[in-house]
Amino acid sequence: MDELIRQQVKRRTFLTRATGLGLGGIALNTLLTPEVLGAAQKKPWPGQLKKLHYKPRAKRVIFLTMAGGASHLETYDYKPKLAAMNGKPMPTSFTKGQPIAQLQGQKLKCLGPQHPFKRYGKSGQMISTILPHVGSIADEISIIRSMHTEAINHDPAHTFMNTGTTISGRPAMGSWLLYGLGADAMDLPGFVVLTSTGGGQDQPIAARQWHSGFLPSRYQGVHFESQGDAVHYVGRPGGVNLSRQRDVVEAIKKLNRMHGEAVNDPEIVTRIAQYELAFRMQTSVPELMDLSKEPKKILEMYGTKGADGSFASNCLAARRLAERGVRFIQLYHRGWDHHGGVKRGIAGTAKRVDQGVAALIKDLKQRGMLDETLVVWAGEFGRTPMAQGSGRDHHIKGFSIWMAGGGIKGGTNYGATDELGYNAVEKRVSVHDLHATMLYLLGIDHSQFTYKFQGLDSRLSGVETKPIILKDLMV
Numbered sequence: 001m002d003e004l005i006r007q008q009v010k011r012r013t014f015l016t017r018a019t020g021l022g023l024g025g026i027a028l029n030t031l032l033t034p035e036v037l038g039a040a041q042k043k044p045w046p047g048q049l050k051k052l053h054y055k056p057r058a059k060r061v062i063f064l065t066m067a068g069g070a071s072h073l074e075t076y077d078y079k080p081k082l083a084a085m086n087g088k089p090m091p092t093s094f095t096k097g098q099p100i101a102q103l104q105g106q107k108l109k110c111l112g113p114q115h116p117f118k119r120y121g122k123s124g125q126m127i128s129t130i131l132p133h134v135g136s137i138a139d140e141i142s143i144i145r146s147m148h149t150e151a152i153n154h155d156p157a158h159t160f161m162n163t164g165t166t167i168s169g170r171p172a173m174g175s176w177l178l179y180g181l182g183a184d185a186m187d188l189p190g191f192v193v194l195t196s197t198g199g200g201q202d203q204p205i206a207a208r209q210w211h212s213g214f215l216p217s218r219y220q221g222v223h224f225e226s227q228g229d230a231v232h233y234v235g236r237p238g239g240v241n242l243s244r245q246r247d248v249v250e251a252i253k254k255l256n257r258m259h260g261e262a263v264n265d266p267e268i269v270t271r272i273a274q275y276e277l278a279f280r281m282q283t284s285v286p287e288l289m290d291l292s293k294e295p296k297k298i299l300e301m302y303g304t305k306g307a308d309g310s311f312a313s314n315c316l317a318a319r320r321l322a323e324r325g326v327r328f329i330q331l332y333h334r335g336w337d338h339h340g341g342v343k344r345g346i347a348g349t350a351k352r353v354d355q356g357v358a359a360l361i362k363d364l365k366q367r368g369m370l371d372e373t374l375v376v377w378a379g380e381f382g383r384t385p386m387a388q389g390s391g392r393d394h395h396i397k398g399f400s401i402w403m404a405g406g407g408i409k410g411g412t413n414y415g416a417t418d419e420l421g422y423n424a425v426e427k428r429v430s431v432h433d434l435h436a437t438m439l440y441l442l443g444i445d446h447s448q449f450t451y452k453f454q455g456l457d458s459r460l461s462g463v464e465t466k467p468i469i470l471k472d473l474m475v
Contacts, residue, residue, distance in 0.1 A: 045190040045327070047182030049444065056443030057407025057474070058374040061177065062318050062329045064357060067158065068203050068336030069399075071383035071392055073421050074346045076143050076400035078117040078126040081419040082385050086112030090386045094422045101152050101394035102339070103386060110420065111387035114343035123411030130350040133358035139411040140361050140370070141377075141402045142473045146415025146424035149381050149396045149431050154203045154337070157380035157396070162209050164435055164460045171213035171451075172221060173435060174328035176460045179212075179219045180449055181442065184325030188288065189222040191328045192321055194314040199335035199349025210330065214453045221330065224289070224317070288320055301363065303355040312356030319363050322373055336379055340391035361404055374406030374441055378434075385420045398424035401434075407441045409475045429470065435460050436467035441474070 073079060090108035115130050121138030134141070151157040156166040163170040171179070174191035183190030193210045210221030291299070291306045291313065299305060304312040311333045318329045333353050338345040357377065364370040382399025383392035398417035404410060415427035436446040439461065446467060450457035461467045 045178060045183035045185065047178075047180050049180045049449070052443035053445035053448060054440060054443045056441070057372075058405070058441045059372040060322055060327050060329070061174075061374045061376065061406075061438065061442070062322065062331070062360070063173070064353075064375065064377045065158075065161075065330060065332045066336045066353070066377065066379040067205060067332045067334040068154070068200060068338075068379065069157075069381045069383055069394055070336040070349075070379040071338065071342060071346055072145070072398070072400035072417075073113050073383060073385060073392070074115050074342065075128050075131060075350070076126075076402065077145050077398075077417060077421050079113060079385070079417075079419065079421045082110055082421055083112035085110040085420070090420075094418075094420060095386070098397065099152050100384070103384065103388055103393045108386040110385060111342075111392065115347065121411060125411065125413065128350075130347045131354050133354040137358045137361045137404070140365070141404045141410055142408050143400060143402045143413040144415055144429050144434075144470075144473075145398075145400045145413060145417060146426055146428050147378075147382075147399050147401050147431075147434070148424045148428060149399075152381070152394050152396050154380060154394075155206065157394075158205070158209055161378065161380050161431055163213065164432060164462050168208055169211070169213050170458075171215045171219070171460070172210045173438070173460055174210060174221050174330055175212040175215050175219040176449070177328050177442065179215050179451075180444060181327060183327035185321075185327075186325070188285070188321065188324055188326055190326060191219065191221040191330075192326050193221045193223045193330045193332070194317060195223070195332040195334065196309060196311040196314055196352075197334045198311075198352050200345045201337040201339070202334040203337050205332055205334060214458070215451060221328070224285070288324065289317060291316055291320075298363065302359040310356070311353045312359070315356035315360040316363075319360060319367075319369075322364070322369060323367075338383070338391045339393065340389050342383070342391040345391070364405060370405040372406060374408070374438060375404045376434075376438070377402045377404075382421075385422050395422075397422055403473065407474050409473055412473060414470060414473055427472075430465070430467065432462045432465055432467040433470065435462075437470045437473070440469045 073082065088110050090110050095108060115128050117126050117128050118135070119125065120127050120135035123139050125138040125141070125143060127135045127138060149157060149160055151160045151166050159168055160166045162172045178190040191210065195205060207223065210223065212220035289307050291304070294316065298316070302312045302316045304310055304316060307313055307317070311331065314331050318331055321329050335349045335352065336346070361370065361375060364373050364375070378401035379399065382395045384395045386393065398421060415424060415429055417423060418425050439446045439449060446459060446461035450459050452458070456463065
């Protein structure tokens with residue numbers, strides 16, 4: 001090993017003297033001017049899929065996660081029959097033998113919708129009046145009212161929505177897409193997560209929700225803070241300039257390569273790539289999160305003054321991330337868990353996300369990006385038609401989400417729940433169906449997109465069912 005180090009030092013010294021710049025200088029020049037050495041043509045995050053299975057309709061995904069379980073009955077699923085039965089006993093034919101989270105064994109009474117609905121847009125989509133800005137984009141979205149899921153508590157339900165299984169430690173959908181398709185971001189992660197809170201009980205969100213699982217760790221999501229330093233510990237130490245930092249990164253990279261050759265550990269390659277990315281992010285991330293340079297009319301459209309930690313601010317950051325080539329952007333808003341006071345609580349939460357969501361869709365469209373960006377609005381489950389005091393319990397048998405852009409036919413709806421909003425009964429859609437449809441829109445056949453793990457060809461869309469592709473939603 002000592003002899004190998006001496007050889008490396010001699011070779012580095014020789015190249016430094018021969019070029020007058022050194023490897024560090026060449027690498028720095030390439031970073032500052034990507035066209036040098038053809039770096040502009042090199043994809044920074046190459047995907048493992050060498051050829052797509054279908055013609056892609058979308059290039060990227062922005063997944064808007066309404067953490068806590070948004071009530072479909074106060075947002076997108078209009079149920080006049082439930083309103084008529086407000087305060088009356090819930091028919092046992094709906095609930096007998098069914099999983100109920102916290103209402104098990106209690107007397108169940110119907111709770112009518114707490115806010116009126118109205119028709120929006122030329123399509124006449126029925127949307128709650130607590131979401132007037134979403135109403136203004138009614139002709140751009142396709143509402144799925146027949147979602148169902150498997151996990152009745154928050155953390156496993158998030159895990160199922162994110163990974164296609166309730167088993168912790170599996171890759172998140174963003175990791176799957178980054179692994180398969182790569183990304184075009186030169187100086188940013190290919191999978192970025194932003195979070196915000198407010199309006200209701202803030203259920204905790206664990207970092208494993210954006211983990212790469214059994215995929216190489218370079219594909220895991222990176223959590224950006226919404227205020228202050230977006231990424232912790234990525235800043236340059238005081239007194240260290242760019243050139244000196246580059247020298248340190250180069251030295252660490254060479255040591256890691258030597259170690260990688262000795263132990264043949266693929267994670268060493270990830271470590272090298274992450275050091276390089278962290279170096280580039282020192283410049284790119286502050287510029288990305290500095291929203292002060294956005295035109296005043298854009299800030300007003302989103303309803304934010306800048307990087308203030310709000311969901312609206314994160315929506316604007318999501319558009320900026322999409323412009324810079326990030327493949328998968330996931331925004332969480334933690335505030336939809338309304339076991340009590342659902343009428344006031346959900347109105348407050350909706351107000352925090354309504355304007356930003358609509359602005360994101362409009363902004364993407366006016367920039368010509370909506371057609372190639374798949375936007376999904378979804379919680380981990382819905383809420384019960386039965387009252388839990390003045391609120392609603394967790395519900396997995398039927399709830400609503402919507403999709404827009406990226407090949408989706410706007411102004412449409414798909415599926416339905418029963419007259420009380422309990423069971424998805426028409427064109428039922430599972431989480432695996434949703435994942436398979438997302439992959440299809442990105443040009444991927446879910447059944448062929450696999451990764452060998454513990455002897456099994458694992459898939460995002462699961463191996464125990466045959467998902468359906470929601471082609472009725474597509475243009």
